[in-house]
Amino acid sequence: MQKQLDHNEIPTQTPQHNVSLILYNVSNPLNVGSIFRLADALGARKIWICGTSSKPPNRDLNKTARNSLKHVAWEYATDAAQVIADLQQQHTAVFSIEYTNQSASIYRSQFPTKQAIALVLGDEKTGISQAILQNTPAVHIPMYGHITSLNVVQAATIILSEYLRQYLATNHQD
16 A cells, blocks of 8 residues: 655655756845745755855745755856856756747757756746846746746746756766
């Protein structure tokens, strides 16, 4: 008979892939805390917190993140464009998650699974700056209803899940 496992019965794994997140002006601490928790759950290696994004220590962020702050490396930088340039110099593939006139669907995009990758997520209201979009390919989550945007945590969940699906399919791991 199938039974639900308690938290201490669920096996944990060390991340086997090299995906990082860059948060660009994500000001809501609840969103940032939820992204920390998601990053830990899906094995992201690092979160770059940039610009006006909320950062630890923050009571609401810490409460939402729970213990994930202990397990996900993070760093604050004022200039997201500089972080992106530095990562690209280190041969990290950087993608902006933004609907643009040239963006490709995440389901029609092939993410590199054998090299480091970073995903830029912007604030729901202002998105990602034009300066960053000019230096990164953009991918979007197809929207089929009347609403044309998602909360940044929802977007992060979808994009990380799609990257992980591609990674596991390529590397035959589970």
